[in-house]
Amino acid sequence: MPHVLLIEDDMSVRDGMELVLRRHGHEVDAVATGEAGLELLARPQGGGIEIAVVDLMLPGIDGFEVCRRIRARSQLPIIMLTSRGDDLDVVSGLEAGADDYVVKPVTGRVLEARIRAALRRSGPATRTASDDFAGLVIDRAGLTVTKRGSTVPLPPTELRLLLELSASPGRVFSREQLLESVWDHDFLGDSRLVDAAVGRLRAKLEDLPAKPRYIQTVRGFGYRFGPL
């Protein structure tokens, strides 16, 4: 059963979410602070935790910092819990390395769907080929990316996005298409998820992130891999 780390300071919300997650068959570590969550992740193999659900508004170190610290040492999928309309928080959270976000109040069904989608992105890929794009090697079987021989660690969402884009070099993908194929969102998903993930990918893959070679913006339409 997928093992979820839930970091939420409000006891009622935490208990409710823990209840729902357990009913959906997850093993849950529910804690009230970022520090406590990071401690659990510091255990060997990250305590077996497969996904973190992190509230942004936390006492002590906030959700952004928790995301940054998790990202600094692992590629664990992270879902942020935000309040609707806190646009700046969403953008900052995505920049801090979160893969997705859900808006509170959230029903059990929606939370479960998001967790499943994030975990699916960590699952095995459908293609089993390896592509070499001018020094950028994408191993679709081993789910690894190397650039000029050095491994580039990527969290599942970024890796899935790269796999999706590079599977059809030169094809333009709209943000909505990417949201559906990578995040499993319906059309109303927030396209900022895509923009933020592209930004993070460029920072890791491109020599000059401001002048990208691999993931190019097609103004008014979306993104395209190459042409190189």
Place this chain on the structure above:
Amino acid sequence: MRLPRLDGLRGRLIITVVVVALISAVTATALAYRESRDAVLKRAQNAAVEDFRNRVQQQATELDVPTDPRAMARLATDVASGMRASLVVVQYRDFTASSDPAADRTRITPELRVAVRTQSRVSLQRVEQGGKPWLVLGAPVGMDATGGRGGSGQRSGVEIYAVVSLAEEEHDTAELVRSVQRGLLPVVLLAAVLALLAARTVLRPVRKLARATRRLATGELTIRVEEKGRDELAELAHTFNETASALENSVGELREQEALARRFVADVSHELRTPLAAMTIVSSVLEEDADQLTPDTAHAARTVSAETAKLTRLVDDLIEISRFDARAVALTVHSVDMAEAVRGTLAARGWTDRVEADLPPGIRARLDRRRLDVIVANLVGNALRHGAPPVTVTVRAVGDRLSVSVADHGPGLAPEVARHVFDRFYKADSARSRSEGSGLGMAIALENARLHGGTIELAPPAPGVGAVFTLRLPLRTESAS
């Protein structure tokens, strides 16, 4: 130096000063010309009369009366040779003698002849002939007039006329006018330069004020201008500074209130959402298990779940409208395929089969897709709830404008309802029954349209047509907050 604009203050000032200078110069010239011309002509006239009288007195003593044409001709020649007269005519009864028989005698007018016959002094008249001025003198030869024969005052019957040219005097006065005219251009130029200098002293502070006003308008509220001197301009600068200070204070207060409002919205948002988040997640558990509960408990569980969902929507809408009030909203703009977007809105809410959509392919717009979804969902939801089928959604693009019309075939809106349809919590039914929605949907839709620089219009009632709401937006909206 930049040429002044004629419609500007500087241009107007220069034109005014130059016109005044011109009028002054021309008036002064005209008066001077008139006075000097009069004086010159008077002097010439007096000299001519004196000369004429002397000549006639000298020569008339030789004249016997009755006289004969030869003596008359000699008299005319003698008088003419001694003075500047171009023509001297002597008249006696029907005889006329002239110093220049070929000369034109019409310059001696009948009026002058009458004056000479009726008066015993030298009569004179100025005439113009051939474009030249002439002085015509006339006198009876007798005691009173000329001191000649007949000194007893009796008239001898002999009349003598002299025509003297005034061309030289006219030339002198014309020369005076010409010299004044030559002086006009420097005077006008000097006036223009002086006007420019005067304009600068006025315009420099005015320009500074204009610059300061522009900067004030762009939000630079600390801008002030120098208050120099004690004139009206200094007073204007002082008033500007006072206004800017007052504006700075007011805006400061407003910004403070706005910041407080934003803070309040954020706090309320968090405080309300936290218990709602707990209620929502727990009630979803209750709803999932409702089938295994007793009917009463199941009903209670479903009611709690449904009401929690309504409360969540109400709180969400309240917070959303408060964020608009606090201007704490932002647009996330992308290029959107309109047909795809509207279809998505209908599909996400299960309305695809209930709504007829006229969505031409290829219409793309730059807008916030999530906010477009909110607008379209509110308009269509409203039509489905309050109107009658068929409900149609039509997307059109004309020029750089986009329109999305939602029409139903219900009874339409009464005028008093139409006036308030975008009001918050407005209910057409005075019974104040609870609406299905939050009562804020249309207000939020309108705010979202305005955020894009657009609007939502309600068409005037027409027979056979229900309510028709049209969202109008620019095809390209720039990101803004």
